[in-house]
Amino acid sequence: MAYSLNGTQAAALGAVISGQSKSKSPRRRKAATQTALAARYQRAVEGLAKGEYTIAQIRPTLFEVRKAEDGHAYKVRFGAGLPVCACPDWQRHGHGHVCKHVLMASMAAARVAYVGFRTAERPRVHVVRDGNPFLLRHVERHSPTGFEWGYAGSGPADLALSILVDYLGNEEAAEGLKGVFREEVVSRLPSTAWMLTEDALVAFFHRHPVRLPVNIPAYA
Numbered sequence: 001m002a003y004s005l006n007g008t009q010a011a012a013l014g015a016v017i018s019g020q021s022k023s024k025s026p027r028r029r030k031a032a033t034q035t036a037l038a039a040r041y042q043r044a045v046e047g048l049a050k051g052e053y054t055i056a057q058i059r060p061t062l063f064e065v066r067k068a069e070d071g072h073a074y075k076v077r078f079g080a081g082l083p084v085c086a087c088p089d090w091q092r093h094g095h096g097h098v099c100k101h102v103l104m105a106s107m108a109a110a111r112v113a114y115v116g117f118r119t120a121e122r123p124r125v126h127v128v129r130d131g132n133p134f135l136l137r138h139v140e141r142h143s144p145t146g147f148e149w150g151y152a153g154s155g156p157a158d159l160a161l162s163i164l165v166d167y168l169g170n171e172e173a174a175e176g177l178k179g180v181f182r183e184e185v186v187s188r189l190p191s192t193a194w195m196l197t198e199d200a201l202v203a204f205f206h207r208h209p210v211r212l213p214v215n216i217p218a219y220a
């Protein structure tokens with residue numbers, strides 16, 4: 001795993017972030033699985049954005065994801081291992097599966113998280129604050145066509161800068177770190193879908209301290 005996470009959610013969120021399938025199926029089936037993964041990311045983000053689901057934290061590592069329409073609720077448990085959901089989709093696939101409830105609980109658990117996935121039209125990136133997703137504002141420098149990730153190009157450069165500007169709230173500090181952030185984080189994100197939690201950002205800033213520009217008043 002490319003990110004160092006802390007606490008009990010480390011393994012759980014690691015699985016979410018990598019979204020790796022342990023399936024031994026042939027490549028074509030694996031590609032289909034990954035498209036389904038991106039679709040689950042999209043449903044999770046849109047489900048939260050539209051208020052179709054409510055998330056309740058029952059215990060530090062236990063969440064309940066409830067569908068507003070019919071009141072159906074499933075419990076998602078985080079622990080030392082991979083997250084476990086009680087829904088039929090998760091039960092069918094078993095350990096290591098990332099269902100939409102696991103995704104929504106992970107997003108709600110994070111103070112801030114960045115979530116990217118591919119739709120039929122284009123790659124989309126959201127910032128999720130306390131479980132509320134918004135489209136990430138594109139700070140455009142190199143890529144008029146939008147965000148990209150998984151390699152070190154101009155789309156990934158704009159994504160690196162945009163995440164840093166959003167998180168740090170300071171364009172100058174973000175500019176200073178965007179190159180190394182693209183190299184160490186954005187270029188390594190899985191192609192289909194990913195979630196970047198605050199833990200991953202904090203780990204990055206430990207390696208590369210933020211230098212905030214300080215305006216010292218000039219006294220003559």
Ligand SMILES: [Zn+2]
Pocket residue numbers: 074085086087088089090099100101102
């Ligand atoms: Zn589920």
